[in-house]
Amino acid sequence: MSHTLHRQGTSASLLGDFVVLMMAAKGQNDRGAAPRLGEFLRLAESSGAVNLGDMTQGSRGAGSTLPQLEQGVSDTSIVHAAFSSLEAAEAFIRALRNAELGLSVTLTGLIEPVEALCRRLGLAGAPHTVAFSLGILGSTERLPKPGVLEITTMCGHALVSPQLVEKAVEEVESGCESPENAARMLAGPCTCGVFNPERAAALLAQLSAQYSLSNEQRHDNKPDAR
Numbered sequence: 001m002s003h004t005l006h007r008q009g010t011s012a013s014l015l016g017d018f019v020v021l022m023m024a025a026k027g028q029n030d031r032g033a034a035p036r037l038g039e040f041l042r043l044a045e046s047s048g049a050v051n052l053g054d055m056t057q058g059s060r061g062a063g064s065t066l067p068q069l070e071q072g073v074s075d076t077s078i079v080h081a082a083f084s085s086l087e088a089a090e091a092f093i094r095a096l097r098n099a100e101l102g103l104s105v106t107l108t109g110l111i112e113p114v115e116a117l118c119r120r121l122g123l124a125g126a127p128h129t130v131a132f133s134l135g136i137l138g139s140t141e142r143l144p145k146p147g148v149l150e151i152t153t154m155c156g157h158a159l160v161s162p163q164l165v166e167k168a169v170e171e172v173e174s175g176c177e178s179p180e181n182a183a184r185m186l187a188g189p190c191t192c193g194v195f196n197p198e199r200a201a202a203l204l205a206q207l208s209a210q211y212s213l214s215n216e217q218r219h220d221n222k223p224d225a226r
Contacts, residue, residue: 003157004194005108006153007108008149008153011110013203015110016196017196018083018114019083020093020108021108021194022078022105023104029102034077041070041081043092045066050084050196051194051197052079052081052193053079053080053190053193055192057069058191060193061188062189090120111132147206147210148165148207149162155189155195160195164186170211
């Protein structure tokens with residue numbers, strides 16, 4: 001399974017969220033894979049990735065630069081890139097296909113747009129593997145609120161805590177932070193680079209508006225102190 005599989009949200013929101021990862025197969029094609037993994041990162045940057053990273057060393061969201069990531073990449077790295085539009089993701093997949101790097105690639109996104117993308121690029125043959133999220137089962141009442149969950153599930157290793165998201169919402173609502181700055185702060189703990197800060201900023205703006213409205217309603221419903 002992929003740690004990018006369980007991202008939550010509406011179809012409209014998830015149309016702004018695509019993740020691509022590349023890795024070598026241990027003992028099969030990992031020897032000398034580092035330059036190809038570094039090329040993945042360079043192509044992701046030039047294709048408009050909103051975040052990228054290497055699971056073994058960190059991400060742009062956590063403060064690493066592309067040169068730092070390229071220098072530190074190893075044969076066993078798993079490299080990632082996040083995109084905020086289907087067009088950017090398609091440009092990247094096209095660039096990867098043309099580069100013929102010879103390593104396994106996984107694309108995460110809504111099924112219909114991803115299938116259409118593959119058809120446009122001539123990749124519509126029988127897929128090697130399809131992973132499908134069946135949702136969350138069990139004591140779902142213990143989960144964070146849906147809006148918060150949309151943000152936390154963008155880090156598949158659960159390094160972005162619900163409490164941190166709620167704090168970010170409060171700071172945006174109070175005017176202490178912009179949605180963009182708060183989203184960059186939330187991207188920091190996600191070392192893989194799969195966290196999408198552009199989508200997070202939009203979600204934070206929505207949540208802060210709801211938070212403000214909720215506060216106003218509570219204030220309006222207070223009994224008159226006379």
